[in-house]
Amino acid sequence: MRYPSAISQLLPACAALLVSMPAAAQSWTSSSLGIARxxxxxxxxxxxxxxxxxxxxxxxxxxxxxxxxxxxxxxxxxxxxxxxxxxxxxxxxxxxxxxxxxxxxxxxxxxxxxxxxxxxxxxxxxxVFVSDTAVTQLADGDGFFVGGGMDFNDWGTTFRFDADTGTLHSLAPLAEGRRAHAATVLADGRVLVTGGSHFIWEDERFGELASTEIYDPSTDTWTGAAPMPEARAWHHAALLPGGRVLVTGGVGKSSTVIYDPATDAWTAGPTMAGARWNHTMTTLPSGRIVVVGGGDAGTSVELYDPATESFTALPSLSMGRSGHTTTYIPGKGLLVINGGSAEFYALHQAPEGHACVITEECASGTCEGGLCVDGSGSSGGDAGGPGGNPAGGGCSLPLFGLDASYAGAACLLFAPGLFARRRRRSSASSQPPRPPR
Missing domain, CATH: 2.40.128 (Lipocalin)
Structure with missing residues (x-):
């Protein structure tokens, strides 16, 4: 008597799954500070x-x-x-x-x-009275502090801190006072200031800004630049390889825009998975950018790839974060901190054959088909860009790894019984027929 079709097909399917199944992608590791902050x-x-x-x-x-x-x-x-x-x-x-x-x-x-x-x-x-002030560093490393606000007062004052001499210099002010804005140092050393919020005395309310200004440290002057397509406050911005600037989020916004200083023009960027503000943007050595948490986003983490102009979802944080800090530790990973806890995401550590989402997780090679592979793709995973589900074979992980999927675990539990039953039936069928009684 033959096995039902479903069972006979399950055995090779389980075997294929166990061969191609990667370890579960890594997650964030939590730790506790001594003092909540x-x-x-x-x-x-x-x-x-x-x-x-x-x-x-x-x-x-x-x-x-x-x-x-x-x-x-x-x-x-x-x-x-x-x-x-x-x-x-x-x-x-x-x-x-x-x-x-x-x-x-x-x-x-x-x-x-x-x-x-x-x-x-x-x-x-x-x-410097830093209150919702944009803080960055000029090309020479000096601290740069621009704008800010408190209560109903907004200011456009700008300062530069000379780290070599320990002196603070007052610079030319912004044309328009603003708070909750972003300041980004361009490839040529100038500084782009985008959006923000200010109090409108005539209407007795706060309003967001779409205007932008560019500071030239060589002449100590501000120049108006093309406004953003829409007003934003509590957004963030980062310099991209090639000199353009990516601006993400803002209160209630999941959209992104990209500024090209060569043409003084804005274009629409890809949409994030959800709205986020008061988040962080951290540039990795590869030029790709990790966007973490923020209001409305909760535990969400995404990676922006300027080569494809797209976002890839990364493993979520264990808890929602807003107003946090995200620090890149060279050769180690990312550390997110606020309140009394922190979360760490390892980068540059995963060995060949280990599951990955992005190439930065791998100790060497690239992330292809959801696995870390060397330059020749020797782990057997098909090409998959920054990561994703494996599309090909490759026995690159321990067959009985505890971090395997539930489907794999089911096969491990069910398949031995099937093999044993099949062996018994096969053995029985090989015996000569008994004579009738």
Missing amino acids: ARHGAAALPSGEVLVVGGYFDQSTWTARTVESYSASTGTWSVFGETHGDHYVNVHALPLHDGRLLVVSMEAPLETYDPVSDTWTQWSDAW
Whole structure:
């Protein structure tokens, strides 16, 4: 008597699945800070450690001076020391070209940390009131602070911090005061400021801005640029390979736009999976950009590929994040922090044959067909761009890996019984027929 068709087809199907089935894609690893923080600053040191400076979670928690460090190698936190000043809110930490760390906040003088001498230096004459201010670094590494606002007042003041001398310089102001905007350093060293919000006294309400301005540090002048197709505030922007600028999100927006300084023109970019604002954009060495969390987006993480001008979904965070920091640790991965917890996503670590979503996860080679492969594609996975479900074979993973899919587990449990039953029936059928009684 023959097996039913479905069972006979299940056996080779299970075998094929077990051969081609990759390990489950990696997820974010959670850890806990010693002190809960919000509106803090974070940056990676040359050693690979990440320092978290200032911020506070509630009025009863003292975090304004305490500095903590994160080790990607061990996934643990430790108290690192204290700053001179109290860095409560709107804290920014910027890695300088010489390996030092620059810290700026709303209510304290600027400070620098020197990891070589393990000392903090407070620049008492350098003080900027940072409130919804766009903070970035000029091409030479100097800190650049533009605009801001508090209550019903918006300002367009601009400052430059000379990291070599520890002096603060007042620069030409914006033509229009704004807060919750973005500042992006262009390939030629100029700075593009986009959108934001301002208080409209005539209407007694806040309104978003579509206007843009470009600052030229060589002449200390601002020039109006083409406005964005629509107004945005609490959005983010990043420089793309080739010199264009990608702007993502804003309150209630899942759309993106791309600015080309060569033509002073805007074009529509791809749409994100959902609206996000107060999120982060982190540029990887490959030029691709990771967009993390934000209001309305919750746990969502996406990667933008400028080569294909498209987004790829990455594994979600374990909890929604907004107003967080995202720090790229060279050769290690991404660290997302806010509140009392952090999440780490390993990059450049997955061995050949391991499941992946993007190439940056692989220790070498590329991510093709959902697997890390070498340059010749030796793992057997078909080409799949940045990642995705495997399209081909390749016995690249342990057959009995505990991280296999539920379908694979079902085959592992069910198939042995089928093989055993088939063996018994086959053995029985090979015996000579018994004589009738």
